[in-house]
Amino acid sequence: MSQKYFIPKPSNFSFDETLWFLDRDLDDVSHTVIGRTVHKAFRHKGKSCLIEIGDNGTDLVITVLKGKMEDQDFLFQYINEWFDLDRDIRPFYKLLRSDKDLAILEKKYKGLRIVGIPDFFELLCWCVIGQQINLDFAYTIKRRLVERFGEKLRFGQREYHVFPEPKDIMNLEVEELKAFQMTGKKAEYLIGIAGLFYSGQLSKEKISTLPSEEEMLSELMKVRGIGEWTANYTIMKGFRAMNGVPYGDSGVNNALFNLKGIPKKNNRAEVEAVFQKFEGWKTYLVFYLWRSLRNQVGLAPRMPKD
DNA sequence: TCCCAGGGGCATC
């Protein structure tokens, strides 16, 4: 008999939007969407397991498909962070309604919540890999890396992968990582970040205890390979920060061009002016703007030419 | 051929 857990769904939460985001038309090795469920393999306290998350109407239903999950608190906390469940997002919708260009985001994507990346090491690796290249290519590189260095879990006909641990990356040579078609600099950053995690100089606990988002940003930006964009992306996706804005992000720029006609370049002041009205909910606005770039699964991004 | 992708480091002034 497999273990099952239930987490009540909060109001203003759309599991379908969550699934849409996890799937999109991208090839993310970190999880697998099957029907109206998502499968994910991860490691906790040295043990690996595979879980399925589904929806019975009133609850999220978590089934442990393989391995054992003895730490229920960890599991619930993980899913809470992953799907941003314990947040009342009504104030965000109130702010959206106050902007005539953005009000449509509530109507179209009601119940969409931020989908995070709770594993801090995975998150930073993903940031570095994704810098400056298109998403399809970034997911391809990540898949190669995970399939090569991450633990494999087989269940049924499928093979799942756990993200590699710092010790699996820290002693690699730059040339080994360059073979995955990343730049030499990115290879250096990944190896360096893995070393910082292994030595304990960088950890989720350490960043979590900082008293403000500003201090998190400046601490993160001390790390080689982490600039303003990555630091903001990191506090958004890994620390549930509410005012992270990855300025310069092409997705944000494209969305604000589509919705508000704001230029895509040299637009810092105009972009800041939009976000200034969303104090306390800036991260949510970023996420909804990204959502607006794609319609449904399988459809190409909607990005008008200049 | 050129520019852009969910950038960042570095040299140079």
Add this chain to the structure above:
DNA sequence: GATGCCCATGGG
């Protein structure tokens, strides 16, 4: 602090 260049690859 701002500016320009480099990195590597795929797609338009």
